[in-house]
Amino acid sequence: MAESILAVQALRKSFGALAATDGVDLDLREGETHAIIGPNGAGKTTLIGQLAGNLRPDSGSIRFAGEDITHLSAPQRARRGFARSFQITSIYRDFTALDNVALAVQAHAGHSFRFWRAAREERALRDPARVVLEEVGLGARADVLAANLAHGEQRQLEVAMALATRPRLLLLDEPVAGMGLEESERMVQFLSGLKGRQTIILVEHDMDAVFTLADRISVLVYGRIIASGAPEEVRANAEVRRAYLGEEA
Amino acid sequence: MRARTLILAACVLLLLAVPPLATVFNQPYYIDLLRRVLIFGIAAVSLNLILGYGGLVSFGHAAYLGVGAYSVGILAFYGIHNGWLQWAVAIVASALVALLIGAISVRTRGIYFIMITLAFTQMLYYLGVSVEEFGGDDGMRLKVKSQFSGLVDLGDPVTYYYVVLALLLACMYLVHRLVNSRFGRVIRAAKSNEARTRAIGFSPYPYQLVAFVIAGAMCGLAGALLANHTAYITPAFMDWTRSGEIMFMVILGGMGSIPGPALGAFALLIVEDQLAGWTQHWQVIFGPLLVLSVLFFKRGLAGLLPGGGKDG
């Protein structure tokens, strides 16, 4: 069995009387794409917040690549190899696409207390950024202001920013949400190209995308993982069908 | 972009021509007025670094004006008139005060930040008022202007004017370099989208704090200039309305633009001067003018220039 890169144990987080995360265990193997699905209100956002370091769990632990990161902040986790996309597109709207990605490169190129040289002229930032933009298919749009990109392109840009940090773990929060059919297919195709090279946690409502991409699926309902396993197992699980898939069928 | 460069170059030429023109037309008052504009231009340029590029709405920028001015005044009070030393102390003291205020306030966000920066400046204001040795409420005279080893004589209004102009341009160039550097990118990124900035691995706090300190130091220099300009130092330099005015200069001129704050300082102080010449109750007109400018003129003066309102 491959070494697990992310190990979540007995994670709990409550808001008042509501247990949004109610004893979640999660185990991620290097290189797998692990989807987390669940109906609205299942606690996916809260779980992601704790994984990314924006929310403090009440108890439990998160280990990443052998290190306990439970109490690290979001930037600290990012510097150790966490990268994420947000459910609602989160980019620098007033920067060009290239500058967006170059910032992500910069974040992982040592400290930024450099006060004089124009960052835009630094090839060490620009060149890797351009490579990643090409990779996600935005090469031709490098100099467009991010705000002026189409919605699908903005989602791509966000993934590009995450990849530019050369992450060990990619956390994708509904990457195809709000996309048209064609855009969504292109994104799924792109993500499947990452499979094996990149460890991915995929939170997604689009079941087509989930069953295309995921190596394993965990089903989150009321803050608990009620099932976890290969896609066929999860699809066949009666409890899951009742709690979740059944609603959609 | 070329038209913009031409217009800005013309502005600089006009500013260079002010002293000879004022002398020819026998209107020395305008040298004085424009010098004041340029000094506040430096203060506004410094605030723009954190407000326009960093998104930190500091309502206490006048504090550093006061610290800079009192540094000069207190050294002069003890008989130290060396300008190199005085101005260095002004810059370093302002940087230290900014470090203390910033260390507490930059951690906070939004309305807390506004109120805290305002409150700390008010604290310094009261400190100035209550220290009787340095004139308390009445302030103190600067009997001897800063001495620069006989190289420049600030006593000569024209020389002093050019010194201030050169420093303003230097500050604008410095801010231009800063906001385009890796450092500047981080503070601009944090302004644009803090969650994203943290998610890619930046902790904005140390960068924002350093920007806050640089802005404070630069405004401290403006304070040292102001002390020599008025030859009088009072706690009124740190009055909270002064902070508001500097903020207005940045907004009026255009946030996140290199020439904007200087244009804003020009517009605000000239309008003030004209209204004040017209009626002693000028603020009753000035206040609503400010309200209207906030409501309807968000782009700022720099936005009227060809090439738009943003630089960097």
Next chain:
Amino acid sequence: MTTILVFEQLLNGLQFGVMLFLMAAGLTLVFGIMNLVNLAHGSLYMVGAYLTVSAVQWTGNYLAGVALGLLGTLAVGMLVEVIALRTLYERDHLDQVLATFGLILFFNELIAIIWGRTALYMSLPAWLQGHIEIIPGSIYPLYRAVVIGVGLVVGALLWFVVTRTRLGMLIRAGASNRTMVAALGINIRLLYTVVFGFGAALAGLAGLMAGPIYAVQPGMGELILIQVFVVIVIGGIGSIRGALVGSLVVGVVDTLGRAFLKPLLGHFISPPAAEAAGPALASMLIYLLMALVLSLRPEGLFPAKSG
């Protein structure tokens, strides 16, 4: 002897604290509900004082003057809300600060045009003058005692309105969920105007009560406004309970500091040094307190949404 002195200063601190509370309550309500930073809140304090001075002179009756002054401030507040502030709710805090800063300049100058720049002194009717003996051996000015009493009663009323009435329910609901209140068929605009007027009247009450104690002059509002900011930052923005605790703490600390810091310092450092440092330190005390609270609790003592 010393105990009595401390007791008197504590009462003075309480009296200052209640005035701060009247200001802070309005400011924090308006911020919590409309998300508006209103620097001109201090102007309403000033307007309250000036209107009352004139109304008392005009009617020749103190209570009638007070009533007119309060109503006048309420009206001015609602007018300002409708004309200028309403458009600012959707703007960011920077715009709100700048626009209300402009309003302050306008109000200060308008007051100077109407009443002049020299300070006015508000005289008290005979029945509010004199002293009372609160504890044996200590006499205390009756008027200041009345201010404390009025402040506490208004504070209790405020608490009752916000937590126990339909209006208060709407106010609290409006703070957390505008669309929900709108869906109830409530006229949000009207609700906002009423709340704003209400806050203005509280500021006016503080101002008119301050009149006989401090000077009535243009710009009087800003001095207290910045202290009220300190109160709100300490208490937690948007929280009435925080405003109450913050006000009392700031009121007492400031008053005791001004009264006792100098003699206290005299025990530790030379009298001339204490003479110089005492007042300086006393005037900085509440700001240092704010810094201390913030370094321990960046969101203040009672972070909003807790009450």
